[in-house]
Structure formats: C-alpha cells, structure tokens
Amino acid sequence: MKFDRPATTNPIDNLTVVGRPIHRIDGALKVTGQATYAYEGHEPDLDYAYGYPLGAAIAKGRILAMDVEAAKSAPGVLSIVTTLDVGDREKGEYNTATLFGGSKVQHYHQAVALVIAETFEQARAAASLIKVEYEEEAGSYDLDEAMKTAVKPDEEEEPDTEFGDFDTAFPRSPVTLDAHYRTPDQSHAAMEPHASIAAWAGDALRVWTSSQMIDWWRQDLATFLDMDKEKIQLMSPFIGGGFGGKLFLRADAVLAALGAKAAGRAVKVTLPRPMIMNNTTHRPATVQRIRIGAAADGKIEAIAHESWSGDLPGGKPETAVNQTRLLYAGANRMTAMRLATLDLAEGNAMRAPGEAPGLMALEIAMDEMADKLGIDPVEFRIINDTQVDPEHPERPFSHRDLIGCLRLGAERFGWQGRQTPGSRREGNWLIGTGVAAALRNNLLVPSGARVRLTREGRVTVETDMTDIGTGSYTIIAQTAAEMMGVTVEEVDVRLGDSRFPVSAGSGGQFGANCSTAGVYAACVKLRDAVVKTIGLNTEDVVFEGGQVRSGNRAVPLAEVAGPEGLVAEDTMEWGDLSKTHQQSTFGAHFVEVAVDMASGECRVRRMLAVCAAGRILNPITARSQVIGAMTMGVGAALSEELAVDTRRGFFVNHDLAGYEVAVHADIPHQEVIFLDETDPMSSPMKAKGVGELGLCGVSAAISNAVYNATGVRVREYPVTLDKLIGGLPEVA
Structure with a gap:
C-alpha cells in the first residue's frame, strides 16, 4: 500500500480499541520473568x-x-x-x-x-x-582542540542553510544575543547490556x-x-x-x-x-554558538545556530542545529555544522539525536532573549510561532499546535505565579520555574507485516518490528483488533524475528506510527480476502464482534477462515506528503526546581509535559514513553557526562557508578498531557511519535528553572553545583 494522499475516514477512526488505555499485553511476561531477553537460554537443547x-x-x-x-x-x-x-x-x-x-x-x-x-x-x-x-x-581526544581543524561535513547529507541575510540583519537588530553553549558526551546506559x-x-x-x-x-x-x-x-x-x-x-x-x-x-x-561505554556508540559532545536578533516587540529578525562535534574518520556530526531551522519564525537565518576528527568511540544516535542537544542550547538562548526583551518566556515563544517552514515558506506544517501546548501548559502549571530570578525562597531553598518548547520531526519509514486469520477466529500479526519497552506489542495488537473487529485478547503478536516481513524498526520515534501503518496495510488486504471469500458487498461491510457483516448477513471470522486460515501481507510505502508538508511533533515542558542556597544542590520538584503528536494510539504506553524521556532529561541536565581522559583517549566514568543517571529519588511528580488531535497527513493511523519528543527541551527547562531560582545562568551541561556556587552568595 502506498500512502500518498491525506487519510480520510477509515476503520481506525472507530476507536473501539485504538486510542484506549490498554495495559501492555507483554507486561505479565516481563514482571513474572517469562520474557526471554538476548542473553537468556532460548533453546533447551543447545549446549x-x-x-x-x-x-x-x-x-x-x-x-x-x-x-x-x-x-x-x-x-x-x-x-x-x-x-x-x-x-x-x-x-x-x-x-x-x-x-x-x-x-x-x-x-x-x-x-x-x-x-x-x-x-x-x-x-x-x-x-x-x-x-x-x-x-x-x-590521537585526537579533545573537542576544544579538534574543533580548530573541524571541517564541513558532506554537503549533500548535512548542508549549511541560509535564508534572507543574517549577516546584515543581526547587527541591526535592536536586541541581540551571541552566546556559546556546551553539551557533553553521553551514554545510552540501558539496563540490559x-x-x-x-x-x-x-x-x-x-x-x-x-x-x-x-x-x-x-x-x-x-x-x-x-x-x-x-x-x-x-x-x-x-x-x-x-x-x-x-x-x-x-x-x-x-x-x-x-x-x-x-x-x-x-x-x-x-x-x-x-566496554559498553567505550566500545559502543554514544551521544557526541557539542559546542554550539547561537545568535538571535529581535525587535523591541519580541519578533525575531535574525537567528543563527552553529554547532561543532567530533567523530571517528568517516563519521557524521551531531545534527544539533536541525530544530532551529523549523521551530521559530525569523526572516534572516543561518545554520551550520562542523565535524572534528576524534579518536574516541563512535558517536552516533542517542534518543532524539540532534534535537536533544540542540534544544539544550536553543531553549536557553530563547530564555535569555526573553529576559533581555523583558517579555515573558512563554509569550516570547508564542510571538515567534510559525505555521510554515521558515526556510521554505511555501511548505506548511501538516499540523502544528505549539501555541496550544504552551498556553495549556502555562495554565496547568501555574506559570502566572512565576517570580523574578532569585526572589522566591523556602527556608534554605531558592525556588524557580522554567519552560522550554519541544520539537521532533515525524519520520516515515517503510514497514511491512503479515496477518493471519486462523480457523479459531484469532488474528496473528508477524513483523520484524521490535519492542524496546515502548509498547509495540500492545499498539500493534490494538491496530489489528480494530481493523479486524476482534478484541485485543484475540490477537497474537509475534515480533523481532528476521523471518517476518521487514518493518520500520524502533528508532527516530517513527516506530509506532510506521509499524502500525504497516499492520493497517496488511489488515486491509486481509479484510479484502475475507470479503472476497464470502462474496459480501464491500461498500457496507463491517468487521465487529468477531464477525464480518453486510446488511442483514453476518458471518463469524472463524467460519470465513476455514480449516486452512487466511493470510495477507503488505508493506506501507510513503508518497510525497512529507515533502509537500513539514511533519513534526511539538511540546512544551514546564519544570520547578529548588536550589540549596549554600551548596548549590539542585532538586527537581515538579514536571509537566504537554505534547501535540497526532493521534495517541495508547495513552498508557505513550505516557510511559514521555515520563521516561522526561527522566532522561533530568539526568542530562543535572548529572550525565562521560568524562574524557584527553591524554589516553577514553571515557573514565565507564560504569553506572561513575556515570550518574537519574534514579527514582531524583524524580518528582510528573504530569503528561496529550492534546486531542490527529494528523491525516502522517499515515492512515493519523498518529505521530512521542518517545523522543518527551526528551526534547526538558534539560533546557530545568536549566532555565535553575536560573529563575538563583539568577545564575549556566550554559554548560550538566548543571552541577560547582558551576552555580560561585554566584550563589549574591542571591543567598
């Protein structure tokens, strides 16, 4: 099946199963130890x-x-x-x-x-x-040194971009910012090795x-x-x-x-x-320069984002400027990336590659500009919203409601009570709140599936899609159940085997939308096979309650399947909708922190994420994705850093004792709100991803909250007490 025009009404829109808060169908296997992971014995007869x-x-x-x-x-x-x-x-x-x-x-x-x-x-x-x-x-192990000889990456893959005349517009802007930001090397640090x-x-x-x-x-x-x-x-x-x-x-x-x-x-x-930390991939460190020029009314007139990162020879840059090309309006723009050679382990994709470290810088810069302009940070972002790709104004967004995320988030979080930096105290704690916008693109990858209707009336889905804790088993079961008119309990899902049709796989937050679209395509073929088998009128056919109905005639699916069953297979291919319209997901993160006025210790007290990501296929699994990403953002903001030995060329803190991820004690109350929306241009599911959107902007929101609490602006992550303590006596 090829998706080359916006989705109209289809069986998914019934929302009998899809969109419902159904618990993971693989959950019982995991909590009882019956789910077999890679290192566990799969074949009893193997020696x-x-x-x-x-x-x-x-x-x-x-x-x-x-x-x-x-x-x-x-x-x-x-x-x-x-x-x-x-x-x-x-x-x-x-x-x-x-x-x-x-x-x-x-x-x-x-x-x-x-x-x-x-x-x-x-x-x-x-x-x-x-x-x-x-x-x-x-060898070359120091980004500061290596960036002096950094080069322009492959022009076809990662070109510089220009729109308007930034060099002229920036110095003429009434209010300007020119600042450097740094993000460190980071490890995926998954529990399973x-x-x-x-x-x-x-x-x-x-x-x-x-x-x-x-x-x-x-x-x-x-x-x-x-x-x-x-x-x-x-x-x-x-x-x-x-x-x-x-x-x-x-x-x-x-x-x-x-x-x-x-x-x-x-x-x-x-x-x-x-060996995981030093042998496998990691998120590369970046040095980023952001320049913003704005009019007195807050409208951005010029914006530039440059980023330096390093990798092995033949590697690729961390694409930290990508979101700046899309997130805010501005007539004069420039982005550029430079790649240095580093003889460290391979730098490559880590949750929200590009946008995660890029927004760690951009969303601090936006806060700094709002402060210079004397405009509320939420309002400053709203003023500079755009409904078209700023670098290609002829190309609108398929659906964009960043303003809705910001306004609803501000209302629910109690943003109006925000005080000036360093003015709110509770005992020895300085209290602050921060905000950041989120953007992550909606990527489309071909995805296939095979669907079987058995003689018992059960539906089996086979695809090489993987479930990395994201809920793939469950949302795929929901998709097949909705399409075939059965319950989730009547669907068997088989994943992660190369004998099955090739799927999108899990990455780039494209897995949910693309893999379910592939299952949708296979189910359309299976529905056609069912209708053809019994000669029903295809115009008014309904799949419901384990039956297929047309007019007054209803036939159980088990009867249609016959003793041999029915099988259908298809792959969802994508047309040009993602070229004619920019497809992205949006969000707003709000955070409250407390900073000890004597030591600089930071504690996150409240977190809220508002997400606009098309149809939410399962609110339980989607929320789980977002709160996990928010937790990852806390670690990135306050503690996570692979320390490089620049003499010997390795990451020193290469275990979970020295590389400090956020743990339960670090995480406060988290609230997630999904805007009620669909995006018909994304797929027949009208959905988009959330797994990486939930991380984008979180660290900047925390850093901005720390500034609001203390008046100390930190532009180098992680925001550790040694970077704060020098400025605290003045506010404490």
Missing part, C-alpha cells in the same frame, strides 16, 4: 558456552603481536578468536567503527579477542591472561540479540561474515532498553557468531559495562 571479550588497552595505534598461549591452557577454555586471526573485514552500511578484525586500533576498548570457555568465569579469567603488544599512535547468543547449523546462523533494527543488523552481519543474509536468522523478541544504542550492529553479535563457529557450540557473549 551453551560463554565468550568473554577483551578490549584494546590503547585508543589509537596498531597491534603488533598477541600471546594467547597462557589463555588457551587455562581451565575450561574451548577456543580463542583474535582480531589478527580474523583479519580486516568489510564494514557494514550502518557502522563507522571497526567492530572486530585486523591490526588497526581505532578507539579504546575496541574488541581485540574473544575467549570461549565452559563458564563465564573461566572465560573472563582466561581473557586476563592474553598479552597484547601495541604500537601506540598520538549489549548481548547476543549465536548458534550455527551447517552454514546457517541463528542469532538471538538485543537489536532495535532487525534488518539493518542482519544486512551488516552478513556483510561482515561474507555470507548470504538469507542464511542468517536474527531474533530479538524483548529488549531491555536501547535509546539508539542498539540501532546498529555491535561487537557482541559479531563475536558471538565467530565464537560459535570456532567452538562448535552455541556461544553467549555480553559486553561488560565498561
């Missing part, structure tokens, strides 16, 4: 061995020799695979870093060997016996892994192993968190496949936490 990886002890250079004799003689060791044994391998389409193979070391903790043994402990002990001789090279099990049967390979994108991984693994991808079955039925860190094939899957081949056994491999 599992354990692989332990060894990471490079240098950040850049070459391996001259490896002595594995002592490790081979260690108790329980079955086999050892080294990067020198494997040799250079072709990189897949989605990877910048070398996952394994060859003598070159690109970054610290790059995998250089795998020890396979009878037990995990034996493999780990033996790995410590391997001796590696390196030839170390000087990167883990895989591999088992060979002749020349066929089965891999159980923790992957957000089944087909991407399968293609890249086939490239690495130089084999036909049709001989690889990749399975990822449950994932314990991804946040973008499991979008791309990683070393654990590669090592498991090689280890299983070497040992002649099924092999389990998990990356230790320090």
Whole structure:
C-alpha cells in the first residue's frame, strides 16, 4: 500500500480499541520473568558456552603481536578468536567503527579477542591472561582542540542553510544575543547490556540479540561474515532498553557468531559495562554558538545556530542545529555544522539525536532573549510561532499546535505565579520555574507485516518490528483488533524475528506510527480476502464482534477462515506528503526546581509535559514513553557526562557508578498531557511519535528553572553545583 494522499475516514477512526488505555499485553511476561531477553537460554537443547571479550588497552595505534598461549591452557577454555586471526573485514552500511578484525586500533576498548570457555568465569579469567603488544599512535581526544581543524561535513547529507541575510540583519537588530553553549558526551546506559547468543547449523546462523533494527543488523552481519543474509536468522523478541544504542550492529553479535563457529557450540557473549561505554556508540559532545536578533516587540529578525562535534574518520556530526531551522519564525537565518576528527568511540544516535542537544542550547538562548526583551518566556515563544517552514515558506506544517501546548501548559502549571530570578525562597531553598518548547520531526519509514486469520477466529500479526519497552506489542495488537473487529485478547503478536516481513524498526520515534501503518496495510488486504471469500458487498461491510457483516448477513471470522486460515501481507510505502508538508511533533515542558542556597544542590520538584503528536494510539504506553524521556532529561541536565581522559583517549566514568543517571529519588511528580488531535497527513493511523519528543527541551527547562531560582545562568551541561556556587552568595 502506498500512502500518498491525506487519510480520510477509515476503520481506525472507530476507536473501539485504538486510542484506549490498554495495559501492555507483554507486561505479565516481563514482571513474572517469562520474557526471554538476548542473553537468556532460548533453546533447551543447545549446549551453551560463554565468550568473554577483551578490549584494546590503547585508543589509537596498531597491534603488533598477541600471546594467547597462557589463555588457551587455562581451565575450561574451548577456543580463542583474535582480531589478527580474523583479519580486516568489510564494514557494514550502518557502522563507522571497526567492530572486530585486523591490526588497526581505532578507539579504546575496541574488541581485540574473544575467549570461549565452559563458564563465564573461566572465560573472563582466561581473557586476563592474553598479552597484547601495541604500537601506540598520538590521537585526537579533545573537542576544544579538534574543533580548530573541524571541517564541513558532506554537503549533500548535512548542508549549511541560509535564508534572507543574517549577516546584515543581526547587527541591526535592536536586541541581540551571541552566546556559546556546551553539551557533553553521553551514554545510552540501558539496563540490559549489549548481548547476543549465536548458534550455527551447517552454514546457517541463528542469532538471538538485543537489536532495535532487525534488518539493518542482519544486512551488516552478513556483510561482515561474507555470507548470504538469507542464511542468517536474527531474533530479538524483548529488549531491555536501547535509546539508539542498539540501532546498529555491535561487537557482541559479531563475536558471538565467530565464537560459535570456532567452538562448535552455541556461544553467549555480553559486553561488560565498561566496554559498553567505550566500545559502543554514544551521544557526541557539542559546542554550539547561537545568535538571535529581535525587535523591541519580541519578533525575531535574525537567528543563527552553529554547532561543532567530533567523530571517528568517516563519521557524521551531531545534527544539533536541525530544530532551529523549523521551530521559530525569523526572516534572516543561518545554520551550520562542523565535524572534528576524534579518536574516541563512535558517536552516533542517542534518543532524539540532534534535537536533544540542540534544544539544550536553543531553549536557553530563547530564555535569555526573553529576559533581555523583558517579555515573558512563554509569550516570547508564542510571538515567534510559525505555521510554515521558515526556510521554505511555501511548505506548511501538516499540523502544528505549539501555541496550544504552551498556553495549556502555562495554565496547568501555574506559570502566572512565576517570580523574578532569585526572589522566591523556602527556608534554605531558592525556588524557580522554567519552560522550554519541544520539537521532533515525524519520520516515515517503510514497514511491512503479515496477518493471519486462523480457523479459531484469532488474528496473528508477524513483523520484524521490535519492542524496546515502548509498547509495540500492545499498539500493534490494538491496530489489528480494530481493523479486524476482534478484541485485543484475540490477537497474537509475534515480533523481532528476521523471518517476518521487514518493518520500520524502533528508532527516530517513527516506530509506532510506521509499524502500525504497516499492520493497517496488511489488515486491509486481509479484510479484502475475507470479503472476497464470502462474496459480501464491500461498500457496507463491517468487521465487529468477531464477525464480518453486510446488511442483514453476518458471518463469524472463524467460519470465513476455514480449516486452512487466511493470510495477507503488505508493506506501507510513503508518497510525497512529507515533502509537500513539514511533519513534526511539538511540546512544551514546564519544570520547578529548588536550589540549596549554600551548596548549590539542585532538586527537581515538579514536571509537566504537554505534547501535540497526532493521534495517541495508547495513552498508557505513550505516557510511559514521555515520563521516561522526561527522566532522561533530568539526568542530562543535572548529572550525565562521560568524562574524557584527553591524554589516553577514553571515557573514565565507564560504569553506572561513575556515570550518574537519574534514579527514582531524583524524580518528582510528573504530569503528561496529550492534546486531542490527529494528523491525516502522517499515515492512515493519523498518529505521530512521542518517545523522543518527551526528551526534547526538558534539560533546557530545568536549566532555565535553575536560573529563575538563583539568577545564575549556566550554559554548560550538566548543571552541577560547582558551576552555580560561585554566584550563589549574591542571591543567598
């Protein structure tokens, strides 16, 4: 099916099941321990061995020799695979870093060997016996230094943009801001580590892994192993968190496949936490410069956003300027990104790549401008709303209600009671409130599904879509139930297996809208097959209550299916609607913080998110996505930072003790409001994503609240007490 015109009325609009607050259908499996994750045993008859990886002890250079004799003689060791044994391998389409193979070391903790043994402990002990001789090279590890030689990225992929005449308009503006902001390297820090099990049967390979994108991984693994991808079955039925860190094939899957081949056994491999931080991908640090010029009435006349980030050779920039191209009006505009070479682990997508760090800067700058203008921060944002793409005024937004988010949020949060910076106190605490707008684009990715109607009248959905804790199982079941006129309990959903039709996968907040649209397309075909089988009038056919009805005739679906059942398969393809109309999601975040006037300790006290993201397919799972993202924003604002050793080239705090994510004690009352809306241009579901929108702007809202509490403006994240304490005596 091709979606190339706005959706009209369709069966989803009945909202009998879709849009209802249905609890996760996989919830019971998870809370009872029956959901099988990547590292757990999936096949009782497999004889599992354990692989332990060894990471490079240098950040850049070459391996001259490896002595594995002592490790081979260690108790329980079955086999050892080294990067020198494997040799250079072709990189897949989605990877910048070398996952394994060859003598070159690109970054610290790059995998250089795998020890396979009878037990995990034996493999780990033996790995410590391997001796590696390196030839170390000087590397680039400091963004401040590397940005001096940063270059323009690929012009076709990430061009600079200009509209109007910024250079002339900015200095002429009555009120101007020119400021630099910094965001640090950050880790996905998912609870479930990167883990895989591999088992060979002749020349066929089965891999159980923790992957957000089944087909991407399968293609890249086939490239690495130089084999036909049709001989690889990749399975990822449950994932314990991804946040973008499991979008791309990683070393654990590669090592498991090689280890299983070497040992002649099924092999389990998990990356230790320090290796996850330094071996897999991370959100790159940025240095951002924002210039805004406005008239006295608050209307932006000129806006420019420049960003510097770093990555391995051949990598891509953190696209921190993207939201600035769309979020606010302004006749004269400029954005630019520059990419530095850094010999750290691969920088790549982390929840809301681009917009998350970009809004951490832009939404502080907007607050600073509002302060200079003497205009309320909410009103300043409303004044500069736009219903068209500011860089392409002929291109309207498909649906945009940022103003609705801001006004409703201000009312519900009690924004009118906001006081001047540093003036509100409760004992030793300085109290402040902050706001930030949110934007995240609605991406459209082809997505397929297979739908079966069984002789019992049940509906089975098969798609390689993944569920990273987002609720994919549930919203897919709701979609099929709505389309086929059955209850959710009568739908079986099978996900995360490469034998199923290729889906959009989980990423870019496109998973919910695109995967359900693919199920919709397959169900349309199945409905047609049902109608054709029994010769009903297609114009007035109704699927309801486990029956298909036309006029006075009603036939149970079980009867229509017959003994063999009916099967339909289709893929949702996308036309040009996303080109003629800008599709985005919007939100507003409001935060209240308390700052200890003596120590600078920050505590978040209240949080509110108002989201405009098309039809909400399930308010329970959608709210869960948003509050999880808000929690992530608290960590990004106040504590999360991968500290770089700029001499040795690695992240020092590479575990969950040193890398401090937000925990339950850090999170106060959270409220989420979804505007009641649909976007007919997004898909037949009229939905959009929320999983990344909930993060966008949160950290800036917190930083703005800290400023309102203390009068101290911090432009470098995380907002830690050492950056506040110097300014506190004046206000305290």
